[in-house]
Amino acid sequence: MTGQGLGPLTVWAPDGLPEVGGGDDLVALLAEVLGDVRDGDVVVITSKIVSKAEGRVVAARDREQAITDETVRVVATREHPGGVTRIVENRLGLVMAAAGVDASNTPEGTILLLPLDPDATARAVRAGLRDRLGVTVGVLITDTAGRPWRQGVTDLAIGAAGLTVLDDLRGGHDSHGRVLTATLTAVGDEIAAAAELVKGKSAGRPVAVVRGLAHLLTDGDGPGARSLVRLGEQDMFAQGTAEAYARGWKDAASGERP
Amino acid sequence: MTGQGLGPLTVWAPDGLPEVGGGDDLVALLAEVLGDVRDGDVVVITSKIVSKAEGRVVAARDREQAITDETVRVVATREHPGGVTRIVENRLGLVMAAAGVDASNTPEGTILLLPLDPDATARAVRAGLRDRLGVTVGVLITDTAGRPWRQGVTDLAIGAAGLTVLDDLRGGHDSHGRVLTATLTAVGDEIAAAAELVKGKSAGRPVAVVRGLAHLLTDGDGPGARSLVRLGEQDMFAQGTAEAYARGWKDAASGERP
Numbered sequence: 001m002t003g004q005g006l007g008p009l010t011v012w013a014p015d016g017l018p019e020v021g022g023g024d025d026l027v028a029l030l031a032e033v034l035g036d037v038r039d040g041d042v043v044v045i046t047s048k049i050v051s052k053a054e055g056r057v058v059a060a061r062d063r064e065q066a067i068t069d070e071t072v073r074v075v076a077t078r079e080h081p082g083g084v085t086r087i088v089e090n091r092l093g094l095v096m097a098a099a100g101v102d103a104s105n106t107p108e109g110t111i112l113l114l115p116l117d118p119d120a121t122a123r124a125v126r127a128g129l130r131d132r133l134g135v136t137v138g139v140l141i142t143d144t145a146g147r148p149w150r151q152g153v154t155d156l157a158i159g160a161a162g163l164t165v166l167d168d169l170r171g172g173h174d175s176h177g178r179v180l181t182a183t184l185t186a187v188g189d190e191i192a193a194a195a196e197l198v199k200g201k202s203a204g205r206p207v208a209v210v211r212g213l214a215h216l217l218t219d220g221d222g223p224g225a226r227s228l229v230r231l232g233e234q235d236m237f238a239q240g241t242a243e244a245y246a247r248g249w250k251d252a253a254s255g256e257r258p
Numbered sequence: 259m260t261g262q263g264l265g266p267l268t269v270w271a272p273d274g275l276p277e278v279g280g281g282d283d284l285v286a287l288l289a290e291v292l293g294d295v296r297d298g299d300v301v302v303i304t305s306k307i308v309s310k311a312e313g314r315v316v317a318a319r320d321r322e323q324a325i326t327d328e329t330v331r332v333v334a335t336r337e338h339p340g341g342v343t344r345i346v347e348n349r350l351g352l353v354m355a356a357a358g359v360d361a362s363n364t365p366e367g368t369i370l371l372l373p374l375d376p377d378a379t380a381r382a383v384r385a386g387l388r389d390r391l392g393v394t395v396g397v398l399i400t401d402t403a404g405r406p407w408r409q410g411v412t413d414l415a416i417g418a419a420g421l422t423v424l425d426d427l428r429g430g431h432d433s434h435g436r437v438l439t440a441t442l443t444a445v446g447d448e449i450a451a452a453a454e455l456v457k458g459k460s461a462g463r464p465v466a467v468v469r470g471l472a473h474l475l476t477d478g479d480g481p482g483a484r485s486l487v488r489l490g491e492q493d494m495f496a497q498g499t500a501e502a503y504a505r506g507w508k509d510a511a512s513g514e515r516p
Contacts, residue, residue, distance in 0.1 A: 244502035
């Protein structure tokens with residue numbers, strides 16, 4: 001149990017980060033705008049600038065192939081007037097429309113793939129900021145996704161270092177003195193959401209700092225955002241309803257046992 | 259388009275709220291601890307204290323019947339050593355394990371149902387705080403839920419007043435000057451998540467204040483958190499994979515067309 005603070009939590013999005021391009025030294029650029037950062041802060045980075053620094057840019061005409069290449073497994077598909085949207089599990093274990101391949105905030109005619117290994121990048125940024133600024137911070141890399149049953153998108157943690165992303169209250173007590181048995185809070189995703197509120201989508205501020213969560217920092221790099229993925233045995237929504245129904249129907253028609 | 263601020267966002271959880279009981283005047287209790295609140299702040303209230311004030315307490319032995327009574331539709335079920343967990347759509351349009359019926363932070367032998375109408379309660383709290391404190395704030399009522407494909411729980415907005423819960427960036431421009439066509443951000447859920455980071459689960463601070471989002475406040479009561487629900491036609495996960503598969507299989511076996 002790491003416990004939870006009572007605030008104040010402060011979140012802001014520093015100004016001055018230039019447009020990031022392929023081959024740029026992301027740590028150097030971040031260090032320029034993060035002069036105010038202190039030990040215990042969490043630096044939250046929109047995945048888009050990580051992708052750009054990694055040169056993960058593809059011609060827009062190759063979009064469908066790019067989605068296929070990023071896909072581990074198709075979860076559901078939906079036809080719409082412009083084509084078919086594929087909701088898939090991608091190689092990062094994220095279930096996202098179009099595998100997370102993105103066409104906003106990229107140069108005309110291009111699309112952007114998700115970073116190669118956002119947990120590794122988070123670790124590198126954490127080490128780099130310690131070297132350059134002498135601070136020990138948590139680092140989160142975030143992306144935006146839709147959710148079943150809810151309107152609108154929210155930001156999620158897709159890379160993390162030096163930070164607890166699942167806060168385990170098991171072993172703590174509730175206000176009536178009973179042991180809390182099964183509350184794991186996805187604080188990584190909650191921090192991503194809090195940061196999105198100040199970064200926004202159109203404001204050109206892809207980095208935020210969250211101060212007040214030092215109790216969630218880990219001594220080492222910690223488990224990474226990959227630990228927020230829940231697929232396989234525990235996944236009750238491994239396939240869309242229409243797809244699962246069709247599979248059951250087909251299996252029955254061909255004499256398979258359920 | 260309401261635009262998005264760049265911070266700073268400040269979030270804190272006021273001290274001093276007493277244990278809430280059935281019939282308590284929630285606005286009066288809140289006004290006592292929210293003396294620092296200003297115009298433009300968002301007051302975020304854990305649904306549990308709303309339920310307690312409404313007397314939504316049921317004997318723990320009636321838990322299964324209570325879940326049935328709160329259920330509109332079963333989405334999926336999962337057997338485990340202690341019984342069967344039902345993931346259902348409840349009468350508020352929320353898809354939650356056990357319909358959102360909760361046994362933590364309640365007196366021994368009792369369980370708590372979700373508030374009757376959290377959007378209505380949010381409106382009443384907003385009006386009440388204006389009367390008592392002379393401030394115009396946004397009000398959010400939150401609850402905790404799991405998510406497909408992700409470990410851990412996060413807080414969601416289940417009641418809202420005076421606040422944009424879906425921020426519509428359509429019509430805005432990205433950093434390359436292109437019109438953003440389809441980005442609706444679930445800021446209501448993101449504010450709920452930010453507030454959870456300071457309220458915590460075991461700390462006995464069921465209320466938080468978020469300062470710095472005045473651009474998201476609405477002149478009137480606004481659309482409420484019900485507008486964050488996406489079910490029906492747009493819902494690709496209306497039924498769990500195993501349940502949908504079994505239904506397809508059964509329909510085929512009984513000669514139904516898919």
